[in-house]
Amino acid sequence: MARRRGWVWPTVTWIAVLTVGVAVWVVRFPVAQALDTDPRVGVGHVAARPVADAPHAVLPVLPPPSVTPTSDPATPVPTTPVPDPGTPDPDTSNPAAVAARLAAIPNPGGGDIVGVVLDARTGAEIHRIGDGVRTPASSMKVLSGVVALDVLGPETRFATTALLTADAGTVVLRGGGDPLLTTAPAPADTHPQPASLQELAAATVAALQARGISTVALGFDATRFGGPAWNPQWPDIFATSVAPITALTADHARPDPASAVRDPDPARFAATRFAEALRSAGIAVTAVNPAATPGDAVELAHVESPPVRALVGESLLRSDNDTAETLTWQVAVARGRPATPADAAGVLAEELQRLGLWTDGMVVHDGNGIAGTNQVSPDALARAVALGIARDDLRALATGLPVAGVTGTLAERYTAPDSLAGRGVVRAKTGTIRGVNTLTGYTVTADGHPLVFAFMVSGGAGQTSARAWLDAASAALASCGC
Template sequence: MLDVATGEVLASKSATTPLIPASNTKTLTTLAVMNAFDGEERFATTVVQPEPGRIVIVGSGDPTLLSVPAKAGTYPRPATTQDLAARTAEALKQAGQTSVTLGFDATWFEEPGWNATWPANYRDQVTQLSALWVDEGKLPAGGRSRTPALDAAKTFAAQLTANGITVTGEPTPATGSGDEVARVESLPLHVLVETAMNRSNNSYTEVLGLQLARHVGQPTTFAGSVAAIRAELTELGVWDEGTVLHDASGLSRSNLVTANMLAKAMLLLDSQPHLSVILDGLPTAGVTGTLADRFTDDISSPARGVARAKTGTLSLVSSLAGTTITDDGRLVSFAFIINGPPDGWASKVWADQATGVVASCGCS
């Protein structure tokens, strides 16, 4: 536990022992991303025309791209291929073209899309990574696509057809070159980060890791993503000796980080305005998100509505890291990582109660 204003260590036990953090890896990834970017960047999905009668849809890693608009009143409202198809059809008709063949280009990332440390049964938790997908690669009939770029292109082809453009043949891989016909752009990066954290979305966070790798000149692979995250965290003074990362989302059971790292990360998020957008994506204890149904007993309840924290859960792994105001008005950051508990629910209750004790203490 750290004092956010001074950095003073208020309490510590085994804080530098590397342990499996589960989804709290996302805290480190998003911190690294926001440290490297301005936060206003957007990632475009474009349609280009290498030659008359031929168009190519090109992805540049918008993780939130949808096929159709989100329901009215929902937040956020990402770009859609429906909009892109309408714009493309209008431009083609103005050029006197009503029939095309369609290619797709997802080479913005080199990564073939599946981490070697993820078991096959995680395919319901994360999509095969791609620089081009719609609806996070989730299939209408259920499950997740293993060919998300191809499926996105097929969706786009159907939408072009609905807009009066005949698409001849099946979409094929292609190089995106030629004049731009139409484009849609992602939400600003800071909103993508907020959304990834709020939903604890594995696919979104892995794409953000690849975007970070590309931005800083690393290969757009899992190894490049991890190298980029390490470099940013080292610059911030957060990286601890013995830390091991294999992915950006925390699905890998081979990841090892320290509670000290997570507490330092949370301190930075609550003390630096540029990074504080990540806090906007954290649930409030007993109120929102993954913490809505927690902090219900007398010991943990002092943290209800006060603490904001990121959870992490895998089999035999539980973590909780965040910030809270203590009873005497002190802002502190905290992190708990529990590995190997025989009772997963009991470990969550323990972390909630520890947070409640911190919130109710006079720590001055």
């Protein structure tokens, strides 16, 4: 018992931070921001140093419960903080115990499994299942998220701007690549709080009226990003799971917030909504057309996106495909490359290599994991999570992961008897496309050892059996005396 108390108080210190963080992230958008599944299967819920050189860090996780887990899966496992100051147990984890726990989990679905478990404080390998690269599905967002935080910086925001041409005849709506821009303001308690076109329109109208202008044409400029807007590696079946990627979009390009259907021209869709807001405020808009922003145009107003750390958290919690891919394209822009599918994927690969998150055989074609041609190793995924734990500037990667049985894409999982021990304890990113199920995240064992894991299941009987194994495997780590 003395060993267990040693890790509890430092971990509990993180609870205060994460309790706020989790409350902040649990928000409702009009519809789920992404499908963390293949739409053919069904709708789901919706320079740096390698980790080996990073300082040790205690995982900012919810601790294992100090009470018996509830047998009711509808109720998250309660946690009772134990105020006992101390330091994390310095003993190394027990690889044999981890191996035994994982080996005991049945795999009735017969899927091919590869995975790795690492000591989060040292980066040392604790256990390995199989070898090689596999399709990551939405676990790819772990890799694109850590790169976005590292390259763009956690506090960077992206502006959507209204500008006036020199002849005062045209307002240009210039997109800055804000993936969460909305038409109408979100409720005040929504987090992250998105920027809105109505807010921008109100400020633009005030600026126009101050100049005595009541009639304008509207141009819209989405040239920050190139094209094609649809990644050729994405099957058309995913057209409701992700919108064409442009630097100007609103409402995730959904004309009807209750529907998953996307507008095929997100930039024009956003500009049309902006024109409607201008007209409702008394400005006559004579035309709406694409237009490059003239160099002598003057700014009338702008609105800013939530910071990158919040965007990464949103992409992880809800498996938001639009946000993850947009951030990947923003990384390309930051590195001086065109924001196209090919360039964004190329820059992502380069950055992963720089961060030490690359192994032989890896191939990346996008940042959100929709491309079934992506091939990554469980080592890269696990070490990305470890980096998010070790570095303060990357911490949003760790805190943004869903909590098992509580939030995001894990809210309705961990209901089987062999996975209940993971509820409220495991934090992980899910990944599902046809024939692929993955889980990447971290936990703290019953003995207080912080572990990072990545498990990838391919083939087999299907999604249900694969998810059951993933939930049970991660729960086994959480409850292990390892």
